[in-house]
Amino acid sequence: xxxxxxxxxxxxxxxxxxxxxxxxxxxxxxxxxxxxxxxxxxxxxxxxxxxxxxxxxxxxxxxxxxxxxxxxxxxxxxxxxxxxxxxxxxxxxxxxxxxxxxxxxxxxxxxxxxxxxxxxxxxxxxxxxxxxxxxxxxxxxxxxxxxxxxxxxxxxxxxxxxxxxxxxxxxxxxxxxxxxxxxxxxxxxxxxxxxxxxxxxxxxxxxxxxxxx
Amino acid sequence: xxxxxxxxxxxxxxxxxxxxxxxxxxxxxxxxxxxxxxxxxxxxxxxxxxxxxxxxxxxxxxxxxxxxxxxxxxxxxxxxxxxxxxxxxxxxxxxxxxxxxxxxxxxxxxxxxxxxxxxxxxxxxxxxxxxxxxxxxxxxxxxxxxxxxxxxxxxxxxxxxxxxxxxxxxxxxxxxxxxxxxxxxxxxxxxxxxxxxxxxxxxxxxxxxxxxx
DNA sequence: ATAGTCTGTTACCGATCGGTAACATTGCTG
DNA sequence: CAGCAATGTTACCGATCGGTAACAGACTAT
Numbered sequence: 074x075x076x077x078x079x080x081x082x083x084x085x086x087x088x089x090x091x092x093x094x095x096x097x098x099x100x101x102x103x104x105x106x107x108x109x110x111x112x113x114x115x116x117x118x119x120x121x122x123x124x125x126x127x128x129x130x131x132x133x134x135x136x137x138x139x140x141x142x143x144x145x146x147x148x149x150x151x152x153x154x155x156x157x158x159x160x161x162x163x164x165x166x167x168x169x170x171x172x173x174x175x176x177x178x179x180x181x182x183x184x185x186x187x188x189x190x191x192x193x194x195x196x197x198x199x200x201x202x203x204x205x206x207x208x209x210x211x212x213x214x215x216x217x218x219x220x221x222x223x224x225x226x227x228x229x230x231x232x233x234x235x236x237x238x239x240x241x242x243x244x245x246x247x248x249x250x251x252x253x254x255x256x257x258x259x260x261x262x263x264x265x266x267x268x269x270x271x272x273x274x275x276x277x278x279x280x281x282x283x284x285x286x
Numbered sequence: 287x288x289x290x291x292x293x294x295x296x297x298x299x300x301x302x303x304x305x306x307x308x309x310x311x312x313x314x315x316x317x318x319x320x321x322x323x324x325x326x327x328x329x330x331x332x333x334x335x336x337x338x339x340x341x342x343x344x345x346x347x348x349x350x351x352x353x354x355x356x357x358x359x360x361x362x363x364x365x366x367x368x369x370x371x372x373x374x375x376x377x378x379x380x381x382x383x384x385x386x387x388x389x390x391x392x393x394x395x396x397x398x399x400x401x402x403x404x405x406x407x408x409x410x411x412x413x414x415x416x417x418x419x420x421x422x423x424x425x426x427x428x429x430x431x432x433x434x435x436x437x438x439x440x441x442x443x444x445x446x447x448x449x450x451x452x453x454x455x456x457x458x459x460x461x462x463x464x465x466x467x468x469x470x471x472x473x474x475x476x477x478x479x480x481x482x483x484x485x486x487x488x489x490x491x492x493x494x495x496x497x498x499x
Numbered sequence: 500a501t502a503g504t505c506t507g508t509t510a511c512c513g514a515t516c517g518g519t520a521a522c523a524t525t526g527c528t529g
Numbered sequence: 530c531a532g533c534a535a536t537g538t539t540a541c542c543g544a545t546c547g548g549t550a551a552c553a554g555a556c557t558a559t
Contacts, residue, residue, distance in 0.1 A: 101506070117418050119332040123547060134548080136506060144547065196417075203472040204409075204417040205330050221473045225480060245483030246490075249466030250459075256469040257461065259416040260427075260434045267438060267458030274459035274491050281490030314536065336517060347518080349536060357517065500559100507554075515546065524537065529530100 102140035105130040106150065113151050114198050118205050123147075145212075152216050155198040159220070162188075163227075174234035175279060178247060182271050185254055190264045197255035224248060235283060243282040250274055315353035318343040319363065326364050327411050331418050336360075358425075365429050368411040372433075375401075376440070387447035388492060391460060395484050398467055403477045410468035437461060448496060456495040463487055 108130035112121040123144050127137040141147045166184035170176035188194055195201065199220045206213045228251075229244035237243040254268040261267070321343035325334040336357050340350040354360045379397035383389035401407055408414065412433045419426045441464075442457035450456040467481040474480070 116420055117332070119330070120418065120420065122545075124545080133507065133509095135508080135550095138548065139506080200469055200472070201417045204414045205333065207329055207333065218473050221470065239486075242483045242486055245480030246463075246487035248470065248480045249484055249487060250462045251466065252469040253462030253464065253466030256413055256465040257434065259413070260431050267461045270455045270458030271462055273452075273455055274462060277459070277491050277494030278487050280494065335515075337515085346537065346539095348520095348538080351518065352536080502559085503557085505554105505556075508552085510550085510552105512549075513547095516544075517542105519542075520540085522538085522540105525535080527532105527534085529532080 101130075101132055101136050105132055105137055105140060106147075106154075109147055110151050110154060113148070114155075114195060114201075115193070118148055118151075118202060149212060149216070152199060152202055152213065156216070156220050159197075159199070174231040178228070178231055178235075178279065179272065179275060182251070182254075182275050185251065186264075186268060186271065189254065189258050189266070189268050192263070194258055196258045197252070200252060200255055201259075224251070232282070235279065237279075237282040239282060243278065246278045246282070247275065250278070314343075314345055314349050318345055318350055318353060319360075319367075322360055323364050323367060326361070327368075327408060327414075328406070331361055331364075331415060362425055362429070365412060365415060365426065369429070369433050372412070387444040388496075391441070391444055391448075391492065392485065392488060395464070395467075395488050398464065399477075399481060399484065402467065402471050402479070402481050405476070407471055409471045410465070413465060413468055414472075437464070445495065448492065450492075450495040452495060456491065459491045459495075460488065463491070 105127060109121075109126045112126055112129060123137055124134050126147075127134045141150070162184070163181065166180050167177045170180060199217050202213065203217045203221075206217070208214055225244060225248055228247045229241055232243035232247065233240035235243070250271050254271050257266050258268055318340060322334075322339045325339055325342060336350055337347050339360075340347045354363070375397065376394065379393050380390045383393060412430050415426065416430045416434075419430070421427055438457060438461055441460045442454055445456035445460065446453035448456070463484050467484050470479045471481055
């Protein structure tokens with residue numbers, strides 16, 4: 074694989090004129106971490122090296138290892154952060170309809186479609202990580218598994234709150250549509266992919282599971 | 287006839303045909319290629335090196351480079367082979383119901399569930415590759431994109447043959463369910479994942495799109 | 500001014516990566 | 530048997546990987 078990562082520009086030498094704020098602790102660590110999250114998401118975990126991360130953050134490898142124990146530790150922190158942001162996004166999308174689980178699910182898929190329209194979207198960070206990490210990497214794979222199980226549980230709970238006669242089945246069906254949207258988004262650019270059909274499908278599935286037995 | 291000479295044959299893309307001696311003995315190239323397909327699928331493209339592939343095939347790196355121009359060429363051949371096998375699987379699943387598109391779609395998801403139950407299943411090889419390769423790797427990403435577009439087109443055609451009032455929408459909804467099954471299979475072991483709920487969801491979606499406007 | 504903390508810089512380490520040269524060995528075939 | 534193609538073996542190359550040591554400078558606090 075000798076394709077040059079054109080997305081990673083060898084960082085220019087900026088004088089870093091940021092004056093250290095009184096409360097500013099380790100701003101280098103934050104810069105590096107944000108850069109790492111961005112690069113990991115865009116190019117995959119195995120596709121980005123420590124050196125590239127530090128350089129893109131306007132720093133260097135030594136400063137990186139002063140803030141992070143190892144690349145593994147950084148990857149773990151990356152996945153945790155992605156999970157944190159994901160649930161924050163989820164809760165926000167759902168919060169508008171506190172007592173209407175059906176409307177909550179629809180809002181979730183509406184929000185997903187909105188994100189999928191942005192240029193930088195590359196699907197689900199946690200799910201993508203599952204492709205790259207092998208099963209024997211316990212910490213990482215357990216983290217991803219726990220995340221996916223929580224997605225499943227939340228959808229299950231919402232389906233139950235709707236009064237579905239088979240809440241587990243409806244929850245799983247919704248999860249397939251959700252993850253299908255993330256997975257296809259990797260290949261189909263912007264708003265042209267099948268994810269645009271998610272909402273009608275969601276409504277159809279919900280209707281079917283809410284209908285009398 | 288088309289066997290690679292020791293010279294540098296640049297630009298010719300070998301179709302990865304299986305070459306055997308008249309006695310039927312498997313050649314080194316085939317052993318290496320099968321091993322590579324297995325390892326790429328299990329550990330990801332970036333997670334397996336040329337040395338590991340050759341060693342696992344009982345050969346060595348030098349013999350590898352006598353059969354393949356580069357690792358990139360091997361990866362391309364791998365994706366082409368995965369696509370070839372995928373369509374063969376698809377056609378087989380569909381062939382039993384030549385004039386019943388709805389039954390064909392159901393058979394497709396039944397076959398997917400069957401495969402998902404096997405231990406070695408790690409979802410969709412082509413889709414997983416999309417996570418690892420970056421957009422500027424034209425050959426690979428175009429290959430994956432063409433594959434996904436064909437999946438979409440075939441599902442669209444089936445939905446149209448069913449007489450759906452929104453064939454594109456139904457096809458996309460089916461694709462989300464299909465890819466959702468592949469994506470979730472990466473994390474949930476064996477038959478415990480949400481993919482078990484695919485078939486009822488498929489039937490519900492089809493019913494909804496076949497119902498009167 | 501002094502001390503201490505944080506950061507940048509350079510150089511280096513062992514391992515592994517993709518890839519190649521040179522030679523030894525096997526095995527088939529005329 | 531000879532000849533030849535396919536394969537195995539060893540050693541090597543430059544680049545990059547994750548990770549570290551040592552030193553120089555900038556900044557803050559006292």
